[in-house]
Amino acid sequence: MLVGGLCGLLSVYVVLRRMSYIGHGLAHAVFGGAVASYALHLDFYLGAGLWGGLVVLAIDGIAAQRRLHADAAIGVVTTASFAFGVALMSRMRRFVRDFEAVLFGNVLGVSARDLVVIAAVTACTVAALAVLHKPLLLSTVSEDVAQVAGVPTRRVRRGFAVVLALAMLAALQVLGVTLVAAGLVIPAATARLLTHSIATMLWLSPLLGALAALVGMYLSYYLDVASGAGIVLVATLGFAVALAWRRATAP
Amino acid sequence: MSRPLVELRRVTAGYDRQPLWRALDFALWPGQFAALVGPTGAGKSALLKVLVGLLPVMTGSVQRAPHLAIGYVPQGEAIDGHLPLTVEQMVCLGGYRQTRPWPWFNKQERRQAAAWLERLGLGAYRGRHLSQLSGGQQQRVLLARALMGQPQLLVLDEPTTGVDLHTQHTILHLLRDLHGEGLSVLLASHDLNTVASHVPWLVCFNRGLVAQGPAWHRAHPGGAAPDLSRRHGGGAPRGANPGGQPHAGPPPRQRRAAGSRRWHPCLNPCTTAFSFTACWLPCW
Numbered sequence: 001m002l003v004g005g006l007c008g009l010l011s012v013y014v015v016l017r018r019m020s021y022i023g024h025g026l027a028h029a030v031f032g033g034a035v036a037s038y039a040l041h042l043d044f045y046l047g048a049g050l051w052g053g054l055v056v057l058a059i060d061g062i063a064a065q066r067r068l069h070a071d072a073a074i075g076v077v078t079t080a081s082f083a084f085g086v087a088l089m090s091r092m093r094r095f096v097r098d099f100e101a102v103l104f105g106n107v108l109g110v111s112a113r114d115l116v117v118i119a120a121v122t123a124c125t126v127a128a129l130a131v132l133h134k135p136l137l138l139s140t141v142s143e144d145v146a147q148v149a150g151v152p153t154r155r156v157r158r159g160f161a162v163v164l165a166l167a168m169l170a171a172l173q174v175l176g177v178t179l180v181a182a183g184l185v186i187p188a189a190t191a192r193l194l195t196h197s198i199a200t201m202l203w204l205s206p207l208l209g210a211l212a213a214l215v216g217m218y219l220s221y222y223l224d225v226a227s228g229a230g231i232v233l234v235a236t237l238g239f240a241v242a243l244a245w246r247r248a249t250a251p
Numbered sequence: 252m253s254r255p256l257v258e259l260r261r262v263t264a265g266y267d268r269q270p271l272w273r274a275l276d277f278a279l280w281p282g283q284f285a286a287l288v289g290p291t292g293a294g295k296s297a298l299l300k301v302l303v304g305l306l307p308v309m310t311g312s313v314q315r316a317p318h319l320a321i322g323y324v325p326q327g328e329a330i331d332g333h334l335p336l337t338v339e340q341m342v343c344l345g346g347y348r349q350t351r352p353w354p355w356f357n358k359q360e361r362r363q364a365a366a367w368l369e370r371l372g373l374g375a376y377r378g379r380h381l382s383q384l385s386g387g388q389q390q391r392v393l394l395a396r397a398l399m400g401q402p403q404l405l406v407l408d409e410p411t412t413g414v415d416l417h418t419q420h421t422i423l424h425l426l427r428d429l430h431g432e433g434l435s436v437l438l439a440s441h442d443l444n445t446v447a448s449h450v451p452w453l454v455c456f457n458r459g460l461v462a463q464g465p466a467w468h469r470a471h472p473g474g475a476a477p478d479l480s481r482r483h484g485g486g487a488p489r490g491a492n493p494g495g496q497p498h499a500g501p502p503p504r505q506r507r508a509a510g511s512r513r514w515h516p517c518l519n520p521c522t523t524a525f526s527f528t529a530c531w532l533p534c535w
Contacts, residue, residue: 016334133354138344141334148303148323149347149400196380198335199355 001210002115003171004183004231006122008209009129010167011188012201013160017140021071022059022161024181025078027168029055031177032081034102035088045117045169052165055081060158105176105228107217114173121170128163132156137198174213179228183209186235193242208238253281256319256404256435257302262311264301270309271297272459279404279437281316284430285463286450287439293457295439296326296408302437303406320348322402326409326439330389332382338392339364339377345399360399367395371425387418394422398429405429407438411445423449 014023030052037047055077062073110118129136135156139146147153164184171180187209191201212235220230255278265271271294279285279302287295300306301313303323322345330341342364343356350360368374371391376384384392390410397405405426411419426436427449440446447453447466455461 130354131352134344134347134350134352137336138347141331141336141341141344142325144300144305144325145323145345145396146347147305148321148406149345151347192333192335196335197337198340201335202354 001213002118002122003174004187004209004211004213005206006118006125006167006209007171007175007180007183008187008206009202010125010164011184011186011209012191012198012205013129013136013140014164014184015188015192017136017160019164020181020185022074023164023168023184025059025074026052026055026161026165027172027177027180028082029078030081030165030168030172031102032083032085032088034172034177035085039088039092048169048172049166051081052169053162056158056161056165060154060161064154102172103177104226105172105174105179105231107174107220107227110173114170118170121166125163125167128159132160132163136160174227175231176226176228179232182232182235186232186239187212190235190239190242193239193246209235212238254316255280255314256283256316258314259301259308260312260314262301262313263309264297264306264311265294265309266297266306268309274311275460277454277460279435281403281435282430282433283452284427284436284450285438285452285454286446287437287454287456288443288446289441289456289461291441293441294459295441295456298456299323299406299408299437299439316403319404320400320402322397322400322405324390324393324397324405324407324410327413330381330384330392334381336381337377338368338373338379338381338384341381341392342367342395342399345396346401348400364395364399367398368392371395372421387414390414390418390422394425402434404435404437407436409440410438411440411442419445420449426450 014020030048033048033051033055034044036042036051037044040047058077059070059073062068062077063070135146135151135153138149139151139153139156143153146156168180168184171183175183187205188201190208191205195201195204213231216231216234217227219225219234220227223230257279259275259277261274261276263270263273263275275298277298287298289295297306301308303321304313304315336344339361340356343350343360346360346363351357356364365374365377368377371394373388373391373395376388381389381392390413394407394410397407407426410422410426414422423445426438430436438446438450443453451466452463453466454463
């Protein structure tokens with residue numbers, strides 16, 4: 001539920017800033033770091049976290065050249081990182097079973113230490129977003145206007161990407177690499193269909209994310225499917241209901 | 252003696268390492284209300300971006316007054332109708348410099364936003380969603396957002412483009428009123444007729460400074476056309492105060508440099524008066 005709420009909160013900014021693609025890309029990029037840290041016997045969170053930070057800096061550095069848009073930089077860096085992880089994994093076949101959980105999520109594999117990390121990342125994310133809320137919104141509206149108004153746009157962008165990478169790291173065990181991106185999009189997309197207010201979105205989206213996580217986990221347990229798949233399918237069902245409601249009530 | 256708000260010295264700037272102009276000297280003074288006029292592609296937007304600090308210069312230097320607060324309205328900023336923001340929230344965002352680091356807007360910010368919206372004729376739209384506004388109303392919201400930052404200098408890129416005639420005049424009259432209250436204003440426009448009738452100082456720019464001076468009908472009602480012989484790279488004389496007394500230009504010269512255009516005054520249909528550099532179209 002904590003992971004659902006965390007992803008739900010972040011998803012508000014991901015959707016408004018049209019960053020769904022970076023969510024998808026970062027999840028895959030972090031996978032490369034996860035495999036590398038496993039292979040090198042490093043701490044998972046430390047290795048994958050550092051890797052995620054480097055990926056964020058690399059994307060930002062390429063995008064800052066102005067010759068390429070950020071989506072191209074994301075496409076290059078994150079897929080390269082994912083490919084690196086896959087290549088490393090195929091060289092060390094004994095790890096394949098362990099990484100099924102990373103790819104598709106396994107809530108039963110969450111340890112007490114993972115819970116502490118998830119709680120800490122959630123607290124840090126809430127604090128960071130409280131400070132970043134206004135600059136993020138203004139730079140979402142117009143990057144140029146934000147810069148002239150005194151927003152350190154590049155630092156804000158990097159800060160948000162780092163928060164995003166940390167949240168992904170925390171959510172990886174539950175949702176899995178391939179599905180964590182959905183957790184960073186669907187709750188806010190559903191909330192947006194239900195409200196025109198940013199304030200409402202900011203509590204509704206985490207609530208929807210937490211609810212999807214709770215119901216999805218129970219479903220995955222009873223239906224014996226991967227926890228990530230269960231959570232994402234429940235969240236998608238919620239989105240479909242909201243879409244139908246929106247269409248039915250639209251003037 | 253007052254110092255310029257922003258001063259460019261021998262500035263070369265452009266995009267992708269391709270200079271749009273070279274070695275430009277230009278200054279904006281406190282209390283100035285000027286319009287940057289020129290054809291599409293003249294580099295007006297690039298010059299504004301250099302002035303506000305969005306476009307780095309290739310050579311030369313840009314000096315801004317210490318703690319200068321600039322309000323900026325970029326060209327053709329389309330408000331994203333998908334953003335779940337009300338008109339009031341959008342305007343409040345402009346006050347970033349004064350805002351507290353909390354994720355909400357306090358009463359003072361909301362009161363200030365309401366006052367600007369009221370002044371711009373949008374008081375009744377405070378709680379509306381942005382997508383419910385017309386193009387002209389959205390342009391006024393962007394102006395209110397820029398003013399929320401309590402700027403000393405307001406920079407607007409084509410603020411009257413794409414809006415109806417009534418809104419054009421509302422915006423320009425408001426800018427004139429704000430200038431009267433002490434705000435320095437610089438706007439870029441390709442529509443000379445519209446700005447010449449409202450803005451007291453015109454800067455003719457076409458990949459370099461062509462000429463600058465007071466709107467002719469203001470400086471010399473019924474007088475002869477001005478000297479427009481100062482061409483690219485001429486720049487404003489340092490130390491001059493364009494917001495003060497207008498230039499008394501010598502009689503017009505018909506000198507035509509080889510390969511250059513000849514400039515002529517034309518009747519400004521908006522004011523039925525001769526306006527300074529009233530036409531930048533070549534007269535062959």
